[in-house]
Amino acid sequence: MALVVQKYGGSSVADASCIKRVAQRIVATKKAGNDVVVIVSAMGDTTDELLDLAQQVSPLPPGRELDMLLTSGERISMALLAMAIANLGQEARSFTGSQAGVITDSSHGRARIIDVTPGRIRGALDGGQIAIVAGFQGVSQDTKDITTLGRGGSDTTAVALAAALDADVCEIYTDVDGVFTADPRIVPAARKIPRISYDEMMEMAACGAKILHLRCVEYARRFGLPIHVRSSFSSKEGTWVVSDPDSEGKEMEQPIISGVAHDRSEAKITVVGVPDKVGEAATIFKTLADAEVNIDMIVQNVSAATTGRTDISFTLPTSDGSTALTALKKIQERIGFESLLFDDQIGKVSLIGAGMRSHPGVTAMFFAALADAGVNIEMISTSEIRISVIVGQDDVDTAVGAAHRAFDLDADQVEAVIYGGTGR
Amino acid sequence: MALVVQKYGGSSVADASCIKRVAQRIVATKKAGNDVVVIVSAMGDTTDELLDLAQQVSPLPPGRELDMLLTSGERISMALLAMAIANLGQEARSFTGSQAGVITDSSHGRARIIDVTPGRIRGALDGGQIAIVAGFQGVSQDTKDITTLGRGGSDTTAVALAAALDADVCEIYTDVDGVFTADPRIVPAARKIPRISYDEMMEMAACGAKILHLRCVEYARRFGLPIHVRSSFSSKEGTWVVSDPDSEGKEMEQPIISGVAHDRSEAKITVVGVPDKVGEAATIFKTLADAEVNIDMIVQNVSAATTGRTDISFTLPTSDGSTALTALKKIQERIGFESLLFDDQIGKVSLIGAGMRSHPGVTAMFFAALADAGVNIEMISTSEIRISVIVGQDDVDTAVGAAHRAFDLDADQVEAVIYGGTGR
Structure with missing residues (x-):
């Protein structure tokens, strides 16, 4: 029993x-x-x-x-x-x-x-x-x-x-x-x-x-x-x-890839012109943590040598957007960044598969599939068994479909075979 | 406080x-x-x-x-x-x-x-x-x-x-x-x-x-x-x-009478032709109690000398009616009563007042008021501070109004004065 x-x-x-x-x-x-x-x-x-x-x-x-x-x-x-x-x-x-x-x-x-x-x-x-x-x-x-x-x-x-x-x-x-x-x-x-x-x-x-x-x-x-x-x-x-x-x-x-997930509930904030000094990023994310904002992906541009300034972008639940912007406004003077950009017209597309661990080339194949479908990648993040990209919200369906096909997940297809590749 | x-x-x-x-x-x-x-x-x-x-x-x-x-x-x-x-x-x-x-x-x-x-x-x-x-x-x-x-x-x-x-x-x-x-x-x-x-x-x-x-x-x-x-x-x-x-x-x-209450939620059952033997009424009400029927008023006619049979009437919540009738049907043969009558077109009108204890004549005055209003009384029950009567359901409003007036409860009337009377 x-x-x-x-x-x-x-x-x-x-x-x-x-x-x-x-x-x-x-x-x-x-x-x-x-x-x-x-x-x-x-x-x-x-x-x-x-x-x-x-x-x-x-x-x-x-x-x-x-x-x-x-x-x-x-x-x-x-x-x-x-x-x-x-x-x-x-x-x-x-x-x-x-x-x-x-x-x-x-x-x-x-x-x-x-x-x-x-x-x-x-x-x-x-x-x-x-x-x-x-x-x-x-x-x-x-x-x-x-x-x-x-x-x-x-x-x-x-x-x-x-x-x-x-x-x-x-x-x-x-x-x-x-x-x-x-x-x-x-x-x-x-x-x-x-x-x-x-x-x-x-x-x-x-x-x-x-x-x-x-x-x-x-x-x-x-x-x-x-x-x-x-x-x-x-x-x-x-x-x-x-x-x-x-x-x-x-x-x-x-299969190498178990599935393709997507999420339209996130937005992207870019902190423009952050002085390239030690600890500025830490202050920004400490401020957001104190405001109980959940951060997902983070990208920092390479600092422009001429200005000594950099841009920091991150994604967060769209519903946390105004809280985050308000908290950041309060430290604008102290940090000395130039401006804040907010974009909620984004979407996240993720490939998930434990097979990634042992199969190189997944990233290359994923990006190639998105390029072939005409989808531009804004941000990237990875884990051992996942690759996520941020794309324009209108591109989400196209990107999901392209990835699903590229990794032969469509019904009645045979197992994907990945040839060589450049590794992840 | x-x-x-x-x-x-x-x-x-x-x-x-x-x-x-x-x-x-x-x-x-x-x-x-x-x-x-x-x-x-x-x-x-x-x-x-x-x-x-x-x-x-x-x-x-x-x-x-x-x-x-x-x-x-x-x-x-x-x-x-x-x-x-x-x-x-x-x-x-x-x-x-x-x-x-x-x-x-x-x-x-x-x-x-x-x-x-x-x-x-x-x-x-x-x-x-x-x-x-x-x-x-x-x-x-x-x-x-x-x-x-x-x-x-x-x-x-x-x-x-x-x-x-x-x-x-x-x-x-x-x-x-x-x-x-x-x-x-x-x-x-x-x-x-x-x-x-x-x-x-x-x-x-x-x-x-x-x-x-x-x-x-x-x-x-x-x-x-x-x-x-x-x-x-x-x-x-x-x-x-x-x-x-x-x-x-x-x-x-x-005031002698505090208020007049009424209730249209009761029904009356009459057990017709009950053999006039010791213990028959007890059997009937024990049966009803076992069926969890709540009894309110009970009246037993004087036994007719010629037949040796009597009628027992009682009131109960109308919602208990079918339970009561079913329970009584089961003992009809054992008791030997003739038939059951069910009447849900009744109403109860009650005079309530602690002053009744010390004022005789309330009952007489109540009954006179009902008689003057043309209301027929079917059953009567009393407590130390209450008199209740069962009347036809269509007569309830008339009876309540007549009693209310008779005991000078109407607004702007002076205190009731009760003359003598025959006691209760």
């Missing part, structure tokens, strides 16, 4: 009929002889509706109260799901994050899980019951106040509970069939990836693939917990996220 | 603008130098909407899960109210029933309060904060599951917390100005009652006055806690419910 943790997102429980369908799947898993723990998000647009209500009463609601408000969303979906399961003749018990033992710090709106003490969940399983747990929420260790985990919170709840319960698998249900080699809306020939490593999945998530949140994959990697991303609309196998995707030898040769 | 507990019902917090208005009243009470604890119901029709959702997924949802679902309603309203108060510059903290220490038994849907341990509420007050508490809900002592208190639950929460905190007053806010001598929709000349005793208020509540639930008045009486029923739309004094309304000597002479 396996212990299966399943997570259903808001679109999977959007209305009563969705909930009844999900209940049938859960009952089928239970009847197949498994212990089942289900993590559920708020129904459809509930969270947005609650946020809208909050805005109507207060422009800047206190975090504690906003968390109290938002956590009612999962309370509704989990109770309804437990009822739907009971209606199918199986016993189910719903539990809030607090009841399920999800202990967090007290950072309202973006709490981090400190500990998971799932005594009541174990009790329910021992009693033959299906446990339904509210995703996205916990209880603060210090204040005993209700907290929320922020973006990707329900996935994180699922993985954290699965790890604490030593589950055999954490199934993340979504409205697509799994993780794809590229966004199928941009690349119709994109294929489902059967197995992918935690490292690659983390890079995918960090580069804009929205299917799993970085945080939940990190958590799963730490505990070696297999994640199975699959569709709640079919019983097909989805994508397995595991330590070593090759271990089962299912594929003779893993 | 006084400790004021305020309770706002669903219509007082129906939308964002209502919530902001309530927040202003709460802040004004706080600024006047009081400690303030607020009990709040779910917004407007939230509870009905949640019940409707439950019906969509399961015809008979488990009580535990229904309670989990319904308690999300107050969670939403209390968090929004705390936000609205924070927006006015006062610190507020919302607490679930469980966090507020409302400990109940585990009867889901109609839990009874066992204990109140308001440590966190006291802590909030000591910190200068306004405490907002979810009405209607608690946590079961045994199972630690979330419970709801059933009908009148939020009022009961308010009174229970006020008693546990030794509050100076429990203010129940509603959409009318207080308790009236009769329903103003039926008797336009009805007056607001400035002060009324717990006993009279309990009789009023039991006889259909919907403004306060019987249970909360009972609770307040046990702890000698003054209740102030008032409008959330004005700052006028409402009705004080206290032990001894005359103690302040505000009125030279209390």
Whole structure:
């Protein structure tokens, strides 16, 4: 008998009929002889509706109260799901994050899980019951106040509970069939990836693939917990996220590139004419860190010998743009830079693949493909298993498609073969 | 500095603008130098909407899960109210029933309060904060599951917390100005009652006055806690419910009759032709009690000497009608009664007044007024401070108006004077 943790997102429980369908799947898993723990998000647009209500009463609601408000969303979906399961003749018990033992710090709106003490969940399983747990929420260790985990919170709840319960698998249900080699809306020939490593999945998530949140994959990697991303609309196998995707030898040769991710949510700021003195860049990025701005890529031009000045460009979430600009304005005089440029018409395209480690020439091939497609590269950054470029936002689709084709990821193509090349 | 507990019902917090208005009243009470604890119901029709959702997924949802679902309603309203108060510059903290220490038994849907341990509420007050508490809900002592208190639950929460905190007053806010001598929709000349005793208020509540639930008045009486029923739309004094309304000597002479209540929610069942043997009535009412049917009034005809049979009539909530009839059908053969009659076209009209104790003739005057108005009396029941009659449902308005006039309760009338009479 396996212990299966399943997570259903808001679109999977959007209305009563969705909930009844999900209940049938859960009952089928239970009847197949498994212990089942289900993590559920708020129904459809509930969270947005609650946020809208909050805005109507207060422009800047206190975090504690906003968390109290938002956590009612999962309370509704989990109770309804437990009822739907009971209606199918199986016993189910719903539990809030607090009841399920999800202990967090007290950072309202973006709490981090400190500990998971799932005594009541174990009790329910021992009693033959299906446990339904509210995703996205916990209880603060210090204040005993209700907290929320922020973006990707329900996935994180699922993985954290699965790890604490030593589950055999954490199934993340979504409205697509799994993780794809590229966004199928941009690349119709994109294929489902059967197995992918935690490292690659983390890079995918960090580069804009929205299917799993970085945080939940990190958590799963730490505990070696297999994640199975699959569709709640079919019983097909989805994508397995595991330590070593090759271990089962299912594929003779893993592709060099696992997928192409893209992200349109970033903007670029250029600090123009920074005096080329020691410590100026450090001051700039310290200022941004203090303002809690997340920086992604950074490029510094070679200083022009004639002026003794340089330009520093970096990318950041577009939503952090005004915070960053305001913070930098304040140090303009002290640093003595000339001006600030802001460009939100950019996009990031990333190639991800563990095969890069052992295959030189990937970068050259990627850049050649973009050049052939007429796409200009503005910035570049790399990791051991990833190459990212910043391009104009209008070029994102073209760049993704070109890269996908160049590395033979299109469906029905044969494995890519890379000839020689100049190394990365 | 006084400790004021305020309770706002669903219509007082129906939308964002209502919530902001309530927040202003709460802040004004706080600024006047009081400690303030607020009990709040779910917004407007939230509870009905949640019940409707439950019906969509399961015809008979488990009580535990229904309670989990319904308690999300107050969670939403209390968090929004705390936000609205924070927006006015006062610190507020919302607490679930469980966090507020409302400990109940585990009867889901109609839990009874066992204990109140308001440590966190006291802590909030000591910190200068306004405490907002979810009405209607608690946590079961045994199972630690979330419970709801059933009908009148939020009022009961308010009174229970006020008693546990030794509050100076429990203010129940509603959409009318207080308790009236009769329903103003039926008797336009009805007056607001400035002060009324717990006993009279309990009789009023039991006889259909919907403004306060019987249970909360009972609770307040046990702890000698003054209740102030008032409008959330004005700052006028409402009705004080206290032990001894005359103690302040505000009125030279209390009226004999405090008010006229009515109730259209009952039905009458007649068990026809019951053999006149010892124990038959006991069997009938034991059967009904086992079926959890609440009986109100009972009348048994004098047995007809010729047949040795009698008729037994009783009233009950119309909603219990089919349960009662089904239970009685099952014992028809054993008891040997002839048939069952069901009549839901009845209404109950009740005169309530502590002055009845010392004034004979009230019953005679009441019956004369009904006779003059052409109203036929079907059943009668009395307590020390109440006379109730069952009349045809179409006669209810006429009967209420006639009684109200006969006892000089109409506004601008002088105090009633009762001449002699035959006693009750």
